[in-house]
Amino acid sequence: MEKTAEKMKHAEMERSTDTEEELFFKRISEQQRKLYAIAFSYLRREADALEAVQEASCRAWIKRKKLKNPEMFSSWMVRIVINCCMDELRRRKRSFPTAELEERHAEEMRSNDRIDLERAFARMKPKYRHTVMLKYYHGMTSAEIAKVLRKPEGTIKTWLREGLKQLKAFL
Amino acid sequence: MMNREEEKLQQDAERAVREAQNIGSMELNEATRRGIGQGKKRASRRRATYGTGAVTVAAVAIIAWSSSLMPGVGSSGGESAPRVVTAASPQAQAPVKQAASERLSSKDFYAVGMDANVARIIEDGYMSAVNQKISKDGYTLTVLGEAMDNRKMFVAFSVKNETNQAARVSQSEVNFGSNVPSEWLSRMGTDDQLKPGMTGTYIVEIGLAPDEEYPKDATFRMGMTPGEFGKPAGAEVVIDLPFQAHPQELMDDIETVQVNQEMTVSGQKIQVKNLEFSPLGIYLDYAENEANTKRLFSLIEPKLKLKDKAGTKIENPRFIGKVYDQDTLIFEGAKIEDPSSIALSVAGISAIDPEKTRLIVNTDTGKVIQGIEGLTAVADPAKNQLIFERTAGDYSQYDQINADAFMLEDTFTDASGVQHKLTNPRGQREDRDGKMVESATIGLGEGTRTQPVEFQIRSLWNPILEAAELQIK
Numbered sequence: 001m002e003k004t005a006e007k008m009k010h011a012e013m014e015r016s017t018d019t020e021e022e023l024f025f026k027r028i029s030e031q032q033r034k035l036y037a038i039a040f041s042y043l044r045r046e047a048d049a050l051e052a053v054q055e056a057s058c059r060a061w062i063k064r065k066k067l068k069n070p071e072m073f074s075s076w077m078v079r080i081v082i083n084c085c086m087d088e089l090r091r092r093k094r095s096f097p098t099a100e101l102e103e104r105h106a107e108e109m110r111s112n113d114r115i116d117l118e119r120a121f122a123r124m125k126p127k128y129r130h131t132v133m134l135k136y137y138h139g140m141t142s143a144e145i146a147k148v149l150r151k152p153e154g155t156i157k158t159w160l161r162e163g164l165k166q167l168k169a170f171l
Numbered sequence: 172m173m174n175r176e177e178e179k180l181q182q183d184a185e186r187a188v189r190e191a192q193n194i195g196s197m198e199l200n201e202a203t204r205r206g207i208g209q210g211k212k213r214a215s216r217r218r219a220t221y222g223t224g225a226v227t228v229a230a231v232a233i234i235a236w237s238s239s240l241m242p243g244v245g246s247s248g249g250e251s252a253p254r255v256v257t258a259a260s261p262q263a264q265a266p267v268k269q270a271a272s273e274r275l276s277s278k279d280f281y282a283v284g285m286d287a288n289v290a291r292i293i294e295d296g297y298m299s300a301v302n303q304k305i306s307k308d309g310y311t312l313t314v315l316g317e318a319m320d321n322r323k324m325f326v327a328f329s330v331k332n333e334t335n336q337a338a339r340v341s342q343s344e345v346n347f348g349s350n351v352p353s354e355w356l357s358r359m360g361t362d363d364q365l366k367p368g369m370t371g372t373y374i375v376e377i378g379l380a381p382d383e384e385y386p387k388d389a390t391f392r393m394g395m396t397p398g399e400f401g402k403p404a405g406a407e408v409v410i411d412l413p414f415q416a417h418p419q420e421l422m423d424d425i426e427t428v429q430v431n432q433e434m435t436v437s438g439q440k441i442q443v444k445n446l447e448f449s450p451l452g453i454y455l456d457y458a459e460n461e462a463n464t465k466r467l468f469s470l471i472e473p474k475l476k477l478k479d480k481a482g483t484k485i486e487n488p489r490f491i492g493k494v495y496d497q498d499t500l501i502f503e504g505a506k507i508e509d510p511s512s513i514a515l516s517v518a519g520i521s522a523i524d525p526e527k528t529r530l531i532v533n534t535d536t537g538k539v540i541q542g543i544e545g546l547t548a549v550a551d552p553a554k555n556q557l558i559f560e561r562t563a564g565d566y567s568q569y570d571q572i573n574a575d576a577f578m579l580e581d582t583f584t585d586a587s588g589v590q591h592k593l594t595n596p597r598g599q600r601e602d603r604d605g606k607m608v609e610s611a612t613i614g615l616g617e618g619t620r621t622q623p624v625e626f627q628i629r630s631l632w633n634p635i636l637e638a639a640e641l642q643i644k
Contacts, residue, residue: 021207021211022286023572024207025203025204025207026571026572027571028203028207029199029200029203030571030599030600030601030602031601031602032199032200032202032203033194033196033199033599033601034601036191036194036199037187037188037191040187040190040191040194041184041187041188041191044187044190046193046194046401047399047400047401047402049191049194050194050198050199050202050400050401051202051400051401053199053202053203053206054202054203054205054206054209055206055209056206057202057203057204057205057206057207057210058206058207058209058210058213059210060206060210061206061207061210061211061214062210062213062214070568074602114183114186116179117179117180117183132180136177136180136181136184137180137183137184137187137188164174164176164177167176167180168174168175168176171175171176171179
């Protein structure tokens, strides 16, 4: 008897999760192109950017109940995707298989500017990098970036200034 | 004036944006779905690990129990174990036909994420067992079971990756022979990516044509592509497994209610033709009245209300969605049999003046000569594509859940009357400064086009919120 009740409860839980899943999927799917573009601007490889969107969707699902204000969903997702990208960049730094390195090298031979920029970004403090990326690559305003990075707008403006200064020094 | 570094940033950003646009919506949807699926699994693992002692034990027990029943996951046989067709790799051998029809149970699918309606179908015992297996090039495919009515089919299958490299399920479909229509709709279940030694279990949803007589002989086709998503490491291995479907199995359980009544929303008449109660779902067919002054895109928030004979039990089956390109709504199956009262209600319709569905555009310059309010177009001659964009009011959660996507018909006509086909159409909706901005990017195909050209809108969110209800029975 207890087992049956447990099974029914389990099935009920599964059902409500599935409905929630559809709504959640819908919400992400409306943002997914933007999320992908952000991931792509960090990682510059289609497969990795897709992976970042996938991982961000995964983390977002797990943490969905921690998001108190639904209106912040978009900024929250952007923040998660950026974190996924940074994890991937750190992973790349730690272990870079030779074949991938060669392939990457060949790709990058096409653009010296790209290599310079990537190196400069890698040397920048992450907070400056995010600010610069979100402004220049995704056209976000300081107010929007402030929402994503959960900092006052004034701080973002300072970071942007500092970011450009660092970029100038590294390029 | 721009600094050198800002210029570099700008150029690189433009390049990144251009390159990022090449991704298809399907790949993005797939990545998002897989991510959510992984999230569900990770969350359940966390619950099992961090829960109370009792919960931990129960969770482990469920997982272990279901693993022992899962074909291919350490299963050593047992009564539900599928019959193995011995097939020497790489050449697949003919499968053995199933012995007897039995039903699959939900316990076989505890670890598999699926849509609530499909979970109900299995729980209610509507999925007939097939249990046929075939091996090819290191992959073992098992068709576990299927359930079909006259509109759709669900096939449960599993695949074991016995090669030494990761591979992903790249296709899964059902064929009933040439000229017999069947359309892949969706796939749910385990992550598509299978590491060596892993088994994935899935349920694929196939669309069927209601008027077609389906034979029992069917072939399940599955493709496995070595490597990771976006990084194939070898050619796709296609595996065909003939099996016996059960086209008549659920037919006696289907009840059709002829309705033929009209519902009026904002002066537009919608004829509700019939309602079909199937174990796989409830289908409601409707049609627009030809005399309507607006083109109807969708019914907003359709709800069914069923009452049992005693009038005490009420059920509102969940709305699942609309059949693409057909005026059919699908609801989750109901528990109330032979309801004494059935009512359909809607919160409104999405509709527009038919003349406004015509978009006349110069595809060379992006100039919109005729079109809906707020529509802009940008021509990208280098890519031979056009990007439409429109703001569809304020962004809200309600709209985001209910809105129809902005889509165009598959063909357009140039000023000389020559018809052209759209290539790689894709759409996007986003929250931009509190406004819902929709865009549609379309490839214009090869050949010359006499300007301007005419597109037709297939789907658009233009809500007219006026509630209406129709008492069907």
